[in-house]
Amino acid sequence: MDTSADIREFLTSRRARRTPAEAGLPDFGGRRRVPGLRREEVALLAGMSVEYYVRLERGNAKGVSESVLDGISRALDLDDAERSHLYDLVRAANDGAHPRRRRGPSRAEKVPQSVQQLLDAMRDVPAFVQNGRLDLLATNALGRAVFSELYVQPQRPANFGRFVFLEPRALDFYRDWDEAAAQTVALLRSEAGRSPHDRVLSDLVGELSVKNETFRALWASHDVRQHSTGIKSITHPVVGDLDLNYEAMALASSPGLQLIAYSAPPTSTTADALTMLASWSVTHREPATTTAEPREGP
Numbered sequence: 452m453d454t455s456a457d458i459r460e461f462l463t464s465r466r467a468r469r470t471p472a473e474a475g476l477p478d479f480g481g482r483r484r485v486p487g488l489r490r491e492e493v494a495l496l497a498g499m500s501v502e503y504y505v506r507l508e509r510g511n512a513k514g515v516s517e518s519v520l521d522g523i524s525r526a527l528d529l530d531d532a533e534r535s536h537l538y539d540l541v542r543a544a545n546d547g548a549h550p551r552r553r554r555g556p557s558r559a560e561k562v563p564q565s566v567q568q569l570l571d572a573m574r575d576v577p578a579f580v581q582n583g584r585l586d587l588l589a590t591n592a593l594g595r596a597v598f599s600e601l602y603v604q605p606q607r608p609a610n611f612g613r614f615v616f617l618e619p620r621a622l623d624f625y626r627d628w629d630e631a632a633a634q635t636v637a638l639l640r641s642e643a644g645r646s647p648h649d650r651v652l653s654d655l656v657g658e659l660s661v662k663n664e665t666f667r668a669l670w671a672s673h674d675v676r677q678h679s680t681g682i683k684s685i686t687h688p689v690v691g692d693l694d695l696n697y698e699a700m701a702l703a704s705s706p707g708l709q710l711i712a713y714s715a716p717p718t719s720t721t722a723d724a725l726t727m728l729a730s731w732s733v734t735h736r737e738p739a740t741t742t743a744e745p746r747e748g749p
Contacts (some may be wrong), residue, residue: 496526512544539644583642585611591720596732636669638678
């Protein structure tokens with residue numbers, strides 16, 4: 452991925468969405484040739500010279516300080532996810548002319564056996580571990596039952612990006628497919644900022660861009676998000692509608708991986724449906740999905 456181009460397009464897109472009135476700047480009337488803020492207005496709000504800001508927006512991030520990035524973040528009113536993304540892009544741009552690249556398929560990420568044991572102990576809670584590319588690396592039985600539709604596709608590990616954009620069943624699975632699609636792309640775009648030289652991620656983005664027009668349009672928007680908490684509303688083919696609260700937790704033992712657990716209020720229809728789905732999964736049990744490391748011998 453071209454980090455300089457990503458910096459340019461990200462800053463341009465954030466600048467275009469912010470109006471002078473929102474930034475507290477006076478409106479002197481007249482026709483504006485660009486949507487949103489002009490470069491000189493961003494520079495003014497960020498407390499830097501126009502030349503310096505223009506250099507950065509063109510993708511030249513060499514030696515940019517945190518105070519400069521903080522100023523730009525305030526000027527463009529970036530949220531936490533966008534601010535982190537800008538820092539990631541600048542950090543990648545300063546890695547040097549010859550960053551460490553993955554020169555082929557990466558080694559499969561391993562989930563510690565202790566984490567798989569934790570997943571298995573969460574019998575009444577759908578849970579799984581995923582990486583930044585949205586691969587499902589390990590699940591418990593109920594987690595696999597809830598997201599059984601993802602395993603229709605033959606690729607392993609199962610991947611949310613491929614499911615959302617390449618599997619027709621996703622349109623029925625997500626009650627708000629548009630929101631699911633926007634979130635999926637925003638999470639992949641965030642990961643691209645953190646890992647711009649990940650060949651597997653680049654291949655995934657290339658595949659989805661070629662095969663799905665909506666993905667291409669969303670990718671070009673440069674929107675990013677953090678994955679921490681929220682509600683996922685789906686329609687399961689066996690038990691119907693589920694409204695699941697989720698919490699995403701970073702795994703201290705495995706940087707870059709998240710454990711995501713889902714729940715529902717005890718007396719809700721979703722809780723009842725999960726109980727039914729747990730019974731169904733016993734009679735339709737498949738081998739657990741995992742890339743857990745084998746336990747070492749004594």
